[in-house]
Amino acid sequence: MTGIFFGSTMGTTEAVAADIAKQLGVADADVHNVADTPAGEVQKYDLLVLGSSTWGAGELQDDWYGFLDQLKAQDLSGKKVALFGCGDSGSYPDTFCDAVGLIYDGLQQSGCTFVGAYAPEGYDETGSLVCRGGKFVGLAVDESAPDKTDRRVAAWCEQIKNE
Numbered sequence: 001m002t003g004i005f006f007g008s009t010m011g012t013t014e015a016v017a018a019d020i021a022k023q024l025g026v027a028d029a030d031v032h033n034v035a036d037t038p039a040g041e042v043q044k045y046d047l048l049v050l051g052s053s054t055w056g057a058g059e060l061q062d063d064w065y066g067f068l069d070q071l072k073a074q075d076l077s078g079k080k081v082a083l084f085g086c087g088d089s090g091s092y093p094d095t096f097c098d099a100v101g102l103i104y105d106g107l108q109q110s111g112c113t114f115v116g117a118y119a120p121e122g123y124d125e126t127g128s129l130v131c132r133g134g135k136f137v138g139l140a141v142d143e144s145a146p147d148k149t150d151r152r153v154a155a156w157c158e159q160i161k162n163e
């Protein structure tokens with residue numbers, strides 16, 4: 001069973017979460033805003049799809065601070081985790097989608113297995129925390145390339161289904 005957990009200030013990440021839910025066949029009840037969800041909810045699921053936009057200069061979306069702290073206290077052994085995020089490579093090239101990388105780092109000791117990494121073909125910025133060893137550790141949705149979003153989300157969802 002798949003649960004989607006997102007943090008979103010202006011609604012962009014929330015909209016992407018809804019699109020991912022549709023493509024993965026996840027019910028509305030299994031799409032959670034981290035602003036009002038206890039992290040223990042993740043124990044219901046075996047695939048966690050976690051999404052945060054990036055704010056400040058490479059910071060987590062506000063609601064993620066408390067949620068990530070709680071999540072670090074959860075045992076995620078045996079669970080798969082897929083990360084996604086929204087950012088803007090045009091205005092913030094050096095910290096493009098850093099929040100995805102911050103969550104990835106935060107869950108290194110949790111016992112989970114990460115899925116959904118891919119080679120960032122077609123992206124202009126590959127020097128931020130979302131990129132590790134030449135791969136993006138999660139789906140990066142770019143406000144500066146809105147015409148690519150649908151295709152990127154669809155391709156990533158197909159990848160997740162097969163991992």
Ligand SMILES: Cc1cc2nc3c(=O)[nH]c(=O)nc-3n(C[C@H](O)[C@H](O)[C@H](O)COP(=O)(O)O)c2cc1C
Pocket residue numbers: 007008009010011012013014053054055056057058059061086087088089092095096097098143
């Ligand atoms: C003040 C401010 C700071 C931002 N900082 C970053 C950043 O460091 N890196 C990035 O990729 N995007 C950054 N963004 C872009 C947002 O992540 C982007 O607008 C995103 O779609 C917002 O998603 P949300 O509405 O789900 O919160 C910033 C936007 C604003 C307004």
